Amino acid sequence: MSIQPKTVREQVTNQLRDDLLSGRFEAGSMLREIELASRFGVSRGPVRDAFIQLSHEGYLAYYANRGVMVRQPPNPEDRKFITSLRVEIETHVVTRGAASVDPGELKLVEVSLDRLKAACDTGKATHIALRDVEFHEAILVACGGEDMLGAWRQLCSRMLLTYTRHDNYAQTYREHFEIFTPLADGDPKATVAAIKANIR
Amino acid sequence: MSIQPKTVREQVTNQLRDDLLSGRFEAGSMLREIELASRFGVSRGPVRDAFIQLSHEGYLAYYANRGVMVRQPPNPEDRKFITSLRVEIETHVVTRGAASVDPGELKLVEVSLDRLKAACDTGKATHIALRDVEFHEAILVACGGEDMLGAWRQLCSRMLLTYTRHDNYAQTYREHFEIFTPLADGDPKATVAAIKANIR
DNA sequence: CATCTGTTAATTGTTAACATCGTACAGCGT
DNA sequence: ACGCTGTACGATGTTAACAATTAACAGATG
Structure with missing residues (x-):
């Protein structure tokens, strides 16, 4: 009954979201496309898509040409x-x-x-x-x-x-x-x- | 003083958002990456990014492997x-x-x-x-x-x-x-x- | 006649190469 | 010592080719 994500982008996004939620990444640190791409064994494309998506979901902050930063929890x-x-x-x-x-x-x-x-x-x-x-x-x-x-x-x-x-x-x-x-x-x-x- | 978007993705996203707001696309219709990419004179990548972004902003609905649809206004x-x-x-x-x-x-x-x-x-x-x-x-x-x-x-x-x-x-x-x-x-x-x- | 299946065309998903941008730092001049 | 500048490096931005998926349809099959 488990709904398995079909696309790589979804898998990367979900995995990243879980990591973010479980505090694997320090708040305020920058995430690098290449590093995560190689960790997941995929290319930078889907990781990039995930960054955009998670930025819009509020987990990450996007800085053009500089990458994404893990956001701080709200006060x-x-x-x-x-x-x-x-x-x-x-x-x-x-x-x-x-x-x-x-x-x-x-x-x-x-x-x-x-x-x-x-x-x-x-x-x-x-x-x-x-x-x-x-x-x-x-x-x-x-x-x-x-x-x-x-x-x-x-x-x-x-x-x-x-x-x-x-x-x-x-x-x-x-x-x-x-x-x-x-x-x-x-x-x-x-x-x-x-x-x-x-x-x- | 005008803040010109630097990246192609931003330009495409903004232009698309404006088009959406001015009713250029019919609600419920599907948008194709290739068509818009050629209209803007860019590749599919940035258009794709814009689709993800605008989906998260609520303008478009994303269907995996099938594309994006222009959303209906709320009741x-x-x-x-x-x-x-x-x-x-x-x-x-x-x-x-x-x-x-x-x-x-x-x-x-x-x-x-x-x-x-x-x-x-x-x-x-x-x-x-x-x-x-x-x-x-x-x-x-x-x-x-x-x-x-x-x-x-x-x-x-x-x-x-x-x-x-x-x-x-x-x-x-x-x-x-x-x-x-x-x-x-x-x-x-x-x-x-x-x-x-x-x-x- | 209805349904199922295999093919096909069109579209999205993914990748890797190349282009561009931003930062750090060494070297120079003052 | 201080500040400026250019250069090199590492990262993101963009592109085009290739792979995978979808939906439509023709033809076989019951």
């Missing part, structure tokens, strides 16, 4: 604000779309939840953070929020860089399970309430 | 919501940073305002919409809101596609002038108030 004040915007977007989309979720889309949400559970069992904070985001993203897609996805991802990328909330993995899973249940029942109000309890 | 309900988020971001950034604006940055805001005025004089709605956005962007940069820029741009790109508010060009300029004045005085509260009166 606490901005982080708080970003979180509130994120909640607003999810609330908006879920409120509008939770009552008419396609069964197929819902199934994908369930798959995401299962993966999150698996990640919680392993106890690796990095993986949990990723699965967490993927679960919320699946919800947005299920509720027909594709139009909001770009802006939402921007905000999430800035947050993930400071993700440190997973001290109790069992609870992390439970919170998300409690988002899924009302969504499966087509209850927007309860879903939104669960989301607001989860994101903080 | 009125989403548009309204997007507007409110945009106001929130600008309010947040200006509130925090308007009191300590660097003189150099402020000068750039003024330049943007002058350009907006020039666009208003020409009466071309497309140009006005672009300059409008650039003015607001300059304010965000001046107030130290680089961290929010990505998310903000995402939202703006979705709005611009339905920009039709310019029936009175003189007033458009005046509204922005009344944003600039309190900003130059370092008055966050009044600046925010003027912004809220302008964005709707």
Whole structure:
């Protein structure tokens, strides 16, 4: 059931994003196309594409003719604000779309939840953070929020860089399970309430 | 004083964005790398980069191995919501940073305002919409809101596609002038108030 | 007649070579 | 010693050729 990325660009982008999230690269350091290209065993092209993409997702800062730099996490004040915007977007989309979720889309949400559970069992904070985001993203897609996805991802990328909330993995899973249940029942109000309890 | 883009990619991206905004391409139609590359007299590489970038800015939808499609403008309900988020971001950034604006940055805001005025004089709605956005962007940069820029741009790109508010060009300029004045005085509260009166 | 399959043309994905830009640094002049 | 300048190096920017994928279609097959 795993959705394997087809193109090299996607693979490089995903791998790089994971590395960024797990703190493999120091914030403020420059990334070199050649070095990463040889590490992944590909040419500079896809790495370049990934740089552009990740710059737009907010992980990297692009400097013409000089390369990309790993961005610093947002300060606490901005982080708080970003979180509130994120909640607003999810609330908006879920409120509008939770009552008419396609069964197929819902199934994908369930798959995401299962993966999150698996990640919680392993106890690796990095993986949990990723699965967490993927679960919320699946919800947005299920509720027909594709139009909001770009802006939402921007905000999430800035947050993930400071993700440190997973001290109790069992609870992390439970919170998300409690988002899924009302969504499966087509209850927007309860879903939104669960989301607001989860994101903080 | 005009900031000429140095790289071909930037030029192609900007030109394409302008074309998209002025409705040169029909919503839902596919864009081909070769066709645009030959139109701009460059190779496919930079066009490809521009496609990735504009996809992330929200103008295009990317389909692997099949190309990019011109996106539809958001529905009125989403548009309204997007507007409110945009106001929130600008309010947040200006509130925090308007009191300590660097003189150099402020000068750039003024330049943007002058350009907006020039666009208003020409009466071309497309140009006005672009300059409008650039003015607001300059304010965000001046107030130290680089961290929010990505998310903000995402939202703006979705709005611009339905920009039709310019029936009175003189007033458009005046509204922005009344944003600039309190900003130059370092008055966050009044600046925010003027912004809220302008964005709707 | 509907469906499946193999071919084909068109388009995107990837690569490696070449062009250009920016930085560091040695050498010169003051 | 200080500052300027030119040069060399390493990096990104761009290009064109080649590979892989997709969608459409003709023809075979049930």
